[in-house]
Structure formats: structure tokens, C-alpha cells
Amino acid sequence: MKELILLKCGELALKGLNRHTFEDALVKNCRRRIESLGTFEFYKAQSAIYIEPRGTDIDLDEAVERLTRVFGVAALTRSAVVEKNFDAIRAQAPSYLAGALETANTFKVEAKRSDKSFPMKSPELCTELGAVLLEAFPHLTVDVHQPDVTVYVEIRERGAYLHTDQIRGAGGLPVGTSGRAMLLISGGIDSPVAGYMMGKRGLEIAAVHFVSPPYTSAHALEKVRTLCKKMAAWCGRVRLFVVPFTETQLAIRDRCPEDVFTIIMRRCMMKIAERLARENGCGALITGESVAQVASQTLDAIACTDAACTMPVLRPVIGMDKDEIVKVAYKIDTFETSILPYEDCCTVFTPKHPKTKPRLDYVLGAEEKLDGGALLESAFEGTTSEWIE
Ligand code: ATP
Ligand code: MG
Numbered sequence: 001m002k003e004l005i006l007l008k009c010g011e012l013a014l015k016g017l018n019r020h021t022f023e024d025a026l027v028k029n030c031r032r033r034i035e036s037l038g039t040f041e042f043y044k045a046q047s048a049i050y051i052e053p054r055g056t057d058i059d060l061d062e063a064v065e066r067l068t069r070v071f072g073v074a075a076l077t078r079s080a081v082v083e084k085n086f087d088a089i090r091a092q093a094p095s096y097l098a099g100a101l102e103t104a105n106t107f108k109v110e111a112k113r114s115d116k117s118f119p120m121k122s123p124e125l126c127t128e129l130g131a132v133l134l135e136a137f138p139h140l141t142v143d144v145h146q147p148d149v150t151v152y153v154e155i156r157e158r159g160a161y162l163h164t165d166q167i168r169g170a171g172g173l174p175v176g177t178s179g180r181a182m183l184l185i186s187g188g189i190d191s192p193v194a195g196y197m198m199g200k201r202g203l204e205i206a207a208v209h210f211v212s213p214p215y216t217s218a219h220a221l222e223k224v225r226t227l228c229k230k231m232a233a234w235c236g237r238v239r240l241f242v243v244p245f246t247e248t249q250l251a252i253r254d255r256c257p258e259d260v261f262t263i264i265m266r267r268c269m270m271k272i273a274e275r276l277a278r279e280n281g282c283g284a285l286i287t288g289e290s291v292a293q294v295a296s297q298t299l300d301a302i303a304c305t306d307a308a309c310t311m312p313v314l315r316p317v318i319g320m321d322k323d324e325i326v327k328v329a330y331k332i333d334t335f336e337t338s339i340l341p342y343e344d345c346c347t348v349f350t351p352k353h354p355k356t357k358p359r360l361d362y363v364l365g366a367e368e369k370l371d372g373g374a375l376l377e378s379a380f381e382g383t384t385s386e387w388i389e
Contacts, residue, residue, distance in 0.1 A: 001092055002081040005064060006161060007049040010074030010171055023049070025174040026072040029236055033070055034063045045157055046114055052081075064167075069234045071200050072177075073169030080162040086120060086128065089153060089160055093129060094136035097151060100164045101133065106143035109133070113155040129153055173202030175236045180204040181314060182277035183286040184269060185240075186344045187223045190288030190317055192231050192334040193325050197316035198286050199235030206280055207231075207238050208273050210245040212345040220342035228388040230334050237389035241276050244382040245269075245345055248375045252349070255369045259355045262296045264367050265345075267308035272379055274309040284312040290325065291318055300357045307360055 009026060027042050027049060034040060034051075038058040043050050051067075053060060060078055067076055080096045082088045101107060111125035120128070133151065134140060154161040183195040185207045195205050209224045221242065228238045245268075252264050273285050289297045289305075296305070306313060317325050329335035 001096060002052070003060065004050055004052040004079055004081055005060065005067065006077050006079045006163065006166075007051065007067065007073050007169070008075040008166065009047055009049065010072060010169065010173075022072065022174055022177055025177045026070070029072070029174050029176070030067055030070050032236065033066045037063050037066075043158075050158075066233075067169070068167060069170050070174075071170050071172035071202065071234065072174035074171065075166040075169050077163045077166040081159045082162060084115070084118060084155060084160045086125075089129060089162065090132050093132060093151075093153075093162055096162055097133065097164065098137075100149050101137045101140060101151075104140065104148035106141050106147045107133065107149045107151060108142055108144045108147040109151045109153065111153045111155070115155045115157055118155045125153055125155075170200070170234065172200035175199055175202060176204045178202030179283045180206060180281055181284040181286050182241075182273055182280070182282040183207045184273055184288075185209050185224055185227065186288070187220055187227065187338065187340070187342060188288065188344065189322075189329050189335065189338040190290060190293075190325055191286075192227045192288075192332070192338065193328045194286050194288040194314075194316050195231045195238075196234055196328065196332050196334075198314055199231070203284075203286075205231065205235045205238050205286075206241070206277070206282055208241040208243060208276055210243045210269055210272075210345050212246040212249050213244075215246065215249070215349075216343050216345050219340075220344060223337060223340055223342055225386075225388060226337050227334055230332060230337065232389045234332060237387055239280070239385055240388050241280075241383050241385045243272055243276075243379050245379055248372065248379055249345060249349060251370060251372070251375055255371075256366045258351045259353055260358055260363050260366050261349055261351045262354050263301055263304050263358050263363055264370065265349075266296055266301075266305045267363070267367065268372060268376060268379075270305055270308040270313070272376055272383075274311050275380060276383065277311060282311075284314050285309065286314045286316070288317055288325075289315045290320055290322070293322065296354065298356050300359070301355075304358050304360050304363045 039054040041052045082092045109126040109130045111122040113122050149164050152163050181203045183205050185191045199205050228240050232238050256264050
């Protein structure tokens with residue numbers, strides 16, 4: 001018996017004329033995510049995408065697992081494809097559905113007939129298939145309101161499809177359909193969550209990480225690579241830029257007043273990130289800031305950081321509590337990595353008494369002493385990049 005994966009598109013259906021662009025992007029992203037498992041044929045019909053394995057030894061469970069993390073998928077399921085006649089359905093349904101029905105007490109059948117040339121109407125299909133299943137699994141009873149299992153039979157253009165309840169997809173929009181943005185990624189909990197959230201809105205994610213060796217270790221950078229890999233399971237491959245930041249940080253420490261070390265450092269990060277973003281086709285920056293979480297994230301501090309660049313800065317976790325962010329970090333499997341205890345460049349040279357209400361004119365005055373032009377230029381020149389997927 002032939003089996004395939006049936007995907008239902010989410011918000012896509014709302015997009016009117018853009019729908020084809022969105023569907024094409026979704027197909028491309030799905031294809032990329034499972035191509036290492038084998039060869040698949042993709043086709044689209046009636047707001048669903050059909051993914052048919054070519055070959056017998058393809059791990060469909062793993063394919064489904066990966067596809068649950070592709071943005072733009074509302075729901076998905078494995079489904080049997082049978083010939084479009086009731087005898088074939090009757091012959092295949094009991095064995096294909098046995099796994100789900102043997103452990104259930106109640107069930108119902110839902111039929112959908114988009115091929116109107118099929119001789120049985122939907123209610124008749126439900127009754128007839130229901131009777132077949134009751135005979136094959138006599139322990140079952142029908143419950144049309146709250147069944148343990150719903151069996152779907154869909155008569156479509158290319159065949160009849162049999163499956164049970166679908167699983168929920170990742171939702172959101174296909175990555176790439178909203179453009180590209182540059183995520184400032186630390187090794188912390190918040191920034192990978194921020195990347196995931198913007199990926200979900202259809203942004204392709206590039207990432208930039210600032211390192212300050214020897215104050216930050218190779219472990220810290222490795223941790224960021226791992227976080228990018230975990231983000232990539234949702235957002236698709238991520239290009240990671242690594243910026244050498246030691247000289248700049250040392251100069252800030254030596255030349256600027258201590259109470260605005262962090263703000264000035266964050267402003268330098270934003271300037272470098274913005275330049276990288278522009279050179280790499282990004283339309284926005286993304287950070288993991290959340291109002292008042294730390295001294296550098298008060299409203300006044302954010303205002304000072306924001307003023308360092310002109311590109312829009314997206315801060316998707318800005319209004320979330322830490323425990324809400326942590327919940328998402330668990331879901332996307334970044335939490336355990338994020339809490340590994342390696343120093344981030346933000347935590348070296350932290351002032352004892354950071355200003356929580358910095359004024360921009362004071363910060364700009366302090367920043368003049370830094371004379372950062374050449375420093376930022378050389379940090380930019382020393383930046384390396386790698387693809388992570
Ligand atoms: P996170 O959990 O993401 O580390 P945080 O609460 O620790 O956030 P900060 O350390 O103040 O907050 O950093 C705020 C934001 O600045 C981070 O969310 C991230 O976007 C960016 N950031 C911090 N450190 C770095 C770094 N080394 N490289 C790139 N971006 C960074
Ligand atoms: Mg941090």
C-alpha cells in the first residue's frame with residue numbers, strides 16, 4: 001500500500017494572490033528539510049501539499065517529525081493512498097487503521113469528497129466505512145461528538161486518502177517569505193527564542209555573535225553554534241557571523257566612564273550588526289531584549305541602544321516574562337544549551353553600578369572619548385561567517 005505525508009497549509013490560505021509564492025516557498029523549505037532522508041515527490045492540490053516517498057526504505061516518522069518544525073504548516077499526517085473505489089477502501093482501511101483503532105474505544109468517520117464524480121456521497125461513505133470498521137473492530141462504538149479517533153476518508157483528484165487525526169504543524173509563515181533579518185545572538189536564553197519567533201513570521205534568520213577572546217572561550221562560541229543549529233531545525237539554515245570584539249571592549253573599558261560601559265558596548269554591537277545586515281540583504285535587526293530584565297534593558301537604556309542604528313530593531317520577547325521565554329526555549333530545545341555556564345562578552349567588564357536611566361546626550365559624550373571608528377572598522381574586517389544547518 002502506498003503511503004504519503006499530507007500537509008495542510010496555515011495562514012497561507014489567507015494570502016490571496018500571494019498564495020502561490022507562499023506555497024512554493026513552503027514546498028522548497030519542506031523539501032530542504034527532508035532531502036537527506038531520501039527522494040520525495042511533491043505536489044499541490046486544494047490547499048494541501050502531498051509528499052510522496054520514492055523508494056521503500058524511507059523513514060516517514062522522521063520526515064513527519066522534521067516537517068512539524070517547518071513554519072507555514074498548519075497540520076500534517078501520514079496517509080494511505082488507495083484506489084478511488086469503495087472496494088479498495090474497504091479492503092485497505094482495517095489493516096491501515098489497526099494501530100489507531102485497536103487502542104481506541106470510540107471513533108467516527110469523516111468523509112470529504114472533492115472529486116464529485118465519485119459515486120458515493122459523503123454521508124454514505126461515512127456510514128459504509130463506519131460499518132466496515134465496526135465489523136473489523138467489534139470492541140468499538142461510534143461517538144460522533146467526542147470520539148477517541150476520527151478516521152478521515154478524502155476522495156481527491158489523484159486517489160482516495162485514508163488517515164486518522166492530524167498533528168499540529170509549527171504554524172506561522174514559510175521562512176523567507178517576509179525577507180531576512182540579522183539576529184544578535186548571545187549564548188543566553190532569550191536571543192534564540194527571539195530568532196525562532198521571527199522565523200515563524202517568515203523571516204530568514206542570519207545571526208551575528210560577538211566574541212572577546214581570551215575573555216570569552218572557544219566553548220562559548222561552540223555553544224552559540226549549537227544554538228544556531230537548534231534554531232535551524234525550525235528556521236532553516238542560518239548564516240552565522242562571528243565578530244572579534246576584544247579590542248573594542250578593552251577600549252571602552254579604558255576610555256569610557258564605567259556607568260555606561262554596557263550601553264556603549266551595546267551601541268557598538270548594534271552599529272556593527274547593522275552594517276553586516278545591510279551588506280547581507282537584511283531589512284531588520286533582532287535582539288532578545290525584554291523590558292527591565294537587566295539594567296541595559298530599561299526603557300532609557302533601550303532608547304540609547306536604539307539610537308545607534310537606523311534599521312528597524314525587532315524585539316519579539318520585549319513584553320514576555322522570563323518564565324514565558326523559558327517555556328519557548330524548552331519547546332525549541334535550546335534551554336539546556338543556553339544555561340551552560342560560559343561567559344558571554346556582555347558579562348566581562350560589567351560595571352558595578354550601571355546607569356539604569358542613561359541619557360542619550362551623556363552616552364554620546366562618553367562615546368566621543370572612545371573614538372570608535374577605527375575599532376569598529378577592524379572588528380568588521382575581522383568578521384568571519386559560516387553556514388549552520
Ligand atoms: P540573552 O538571554 O539573549 O543573552 P540577556 O537577557 O542575557 O539576553 P543581554 O546580555 O543584556 O540580555 O543582551 C541583550 C541582547 O543583546 C541579547 O538578547 C542579544 O540579542 C544581544 N547580545 C548580547 N550579547 C551578545 C553577543 N555576545 N553577541 C551578539 N549579541 C549579543
Ligand atoms: Mg546575555
